[in-house]
Amino acid sequence: MAGRPRSFDKDAVLRMAMRAFWERGFDGVSVAQLCAEAEIAAPSLYAAFGDKVALFDKACGLYTEQLDASLESDLSAPTAREAVERLLRTSAEHFSAPGQPPGCLVMSEPRLAERRGKTREMIRERLRRAAAEGELASVTEADGVAAFVDTVLAGMAALARDGAGRARLLDAARYASAAWPA
Structure with missing residues (x-):
């Protein structure tokens, strides 16, 4: 039956x-x-x-499906600089998208530390590849830029949760992109 x-x-x-x-x-x-x-x-x-x-876990899986597709797309840009610019812009738009909660489920939920680590590693690997290709001076620089990008993403997510609008988040993304190593 x-x-x-x-x-x-x-x-x-x-x-x-x-x-x-x-x-x-x-x-x-x-x-x-x-x-x-x-x-x-x-x-x-x-x-x-x-x-x-x-x-x-299932709800987070649904959330991270879209997140992973976007992250992979952004990080596949031809240059690391462009990849970081895309990632920051896309994140600003996601964190402030109309009709959804502000910020990022992954960035705000303590239980998702492992998932945040996966995102950090994807960014770090893209930047290490840039170092191997000569776009960044060294692996040390790549790791430093990756830490900076991660910090900016966390800050943008927190700003969005605190009520910052899309314009402010896009400004933060633009200024962070301008900090790219010479």
């Missing part, structure tokens, strides 16, 4: 949960709140997604 069919859109609930975690963080969202917002009973939520941690 098959179970009772779901009476809700699993993808819509996952998007709703992603937004809730993005806005309020893992610790700021309870299963009861998620169920109320999704208008489903807790057993249905658990049956569809597992526990809160599993739902969080």
Whole structure:
């Protein structure tokens, strides 16, 4: 005998949960709140997604799918300088996009330190390649620029969460790009 069919859109609930975690963080969202917002009973939520941690992981996976595609596209620019400029501009636009929470789920959620590390490593590897190709003076310089870019991204995400608009974030991206090594 098959179970009772779901009476809700699993993808819509996952998007709703992603937004809730993005806005309020893992610790700021309870299963009861998620169920109320999704208008489903807790057993249905658990049956569809597992526990809160599993739902969080799935919601973050949905979020990082888009993030990874954008990051890979930005970092594939012909030069490292252009890659960093694209990354900062794209991030400013993402952190301030209309109709979504400000900032970045990955940058603001303490549970996602490993994911932040993956992003840092992708940036560092692109800049190390630039050093190997002679665009930057050394691996040491590449690592320093990568740390700077990471710091700017974290700052831009925090500014967005604090209410900074797109123009201010794009200014920050532009000025950070102007700090590129000579």
